Amino acid sequence: MGSKAVIGFENVRKEYPGGTLAVEDFSLEVASHESVVLVGTSGSGKTTLMRMVNRMVDPTSGRVHIDGDDVASLDPVQLRRSIGYVMQASGLLPHHTVLDNITTVPVLRGSSRRDARTRAGELMETVGLDAALGRRYPWQLSGGQQQRVGVARGLAADPNILLMDEPFGAVDPIVRRELQQELLHLQRDLKKTIVFVTHDIDEAFLVGDRVVILRPGGIIAQVGTPQEILAEPADDFVASFVGADRGTRTLHVERVDGRDIVVDADGRAAGVLGRSPGEQSPDAQSPDALPTGETPS
Incomplete structure (x- = not known):
């Protein structure tokens, strides 16, 4: 894969055994260095779509590509190690220290432990963590600190692509706002290609360059910048989802x-x-x- 990290979904469909249809027919291109947010209620296929990028889920039909390379032709283990992944509740290894959690992927990719730890220390500073926390275990950290470690781990191998699956959904509102702002600062500096999943439209509008509002089955109701969606909701479903029909966006x-x-x-x-x-x-x-x-x- 090249360094541009353009992600393309071409008519992807995901149907599970038994006939459950998670994604009906979805097409989208995510530009290099763009932050795109998939937002929708449960059953809208947003997490399924995001996981197609690193082959945690393979589509039943259609194609997902990165810089023109069909991900189905790539080794899934190597692909996942080349893509940052941040999940809800951090997903840290409980019996590993903070430093060891952050260095996991770089070491697996061949970095020396010393180099990986140096990189981990730099990333801890980048995400606002004190270096002394590196010797602690996840259970010794607050929820917000754990999520910061999760972001640092996702960035440890310096990936072009960062997948974020409701990464701030398990922390309290004040910490969540802090983490959202931290992500905005990081993106301004690091310029990753981000696919971000959330059910919170306010979060989507805050962190997304573009927002994709999904109906059940991964059907796109509207895609655009937050300003475009707020100015002209595509239909009543979108207006209701963003709160325009209730006047909550009228300031x-x-x-x-x-x-x-x-x-x-x-x-x-x-x-x-x-x-x-x-x-x-x-x-x-x-x-x-x-x-x-x-x-x-």
């Missing part, structure tokens, strides 16, 4: 104690409107000035 700005507060359709505060670095304060322009593109409700 306006209210001035409270000299601050611009973003408020949702139910009158609940959704955040504080910030300014870009160097941007002049609205107050400096006009008492009633609003940021570009914002209109009063």
Whole structure:
């Protein structure tokens, strides 16, 4: 495989013995360095599709390729070792230290233990973990720390592709937000090709360059940037899924104690409107000035 890491799904279908249809007919191309999120309810085939990339699941028909190479022609063990994989609840080996968990794949791929440990130490710093935690075992870490180790392990072999299967679903909301922001920072620096699976539309809109909303059976309801989907939901299903039909995505700005507060359709505060670095304060322009593109409700 080359270094571009373009992923293609061509009319893939997955039917299990007994007739259960997980994916009916799915086609999509994921560009190099792009973060694509598959989002849908249970039974939408999102995890099945993601696992086709590293051959944890083989399609019944159709083709998955990476840089033009059909993954069905590649050795599944070598393929999996070349692709980062981060799962829910971290999936760490409980009887291995943090360092040994992170170094597992590089050592299997032929790196010396010393080089692998050096790389692991660098990655621990990258994902915001203290080096002293390297000697601990997973059960001695918090849930958020375990997930950070899981991300470091997924990146340890410096893969072009990173698969993330609901990686932050098992931690509390505050830690989840921190991990989401950490992923955004990592992606800006590392520029991996990411396929991310979640059932949370807010998470999908936050971490995805493009979002694929799936109906049951892996049928694409809509694919686009978060802005495109919010601006023009394809149909009632999408509108309901993203909350547009309930007005929960309709925001306006209210001035409270000299601050611009973003408020949702139910009158609940959704955040504080910030300014870009160097941007002049609205107050400096006009008492009633609003940021570009914002209109009063």
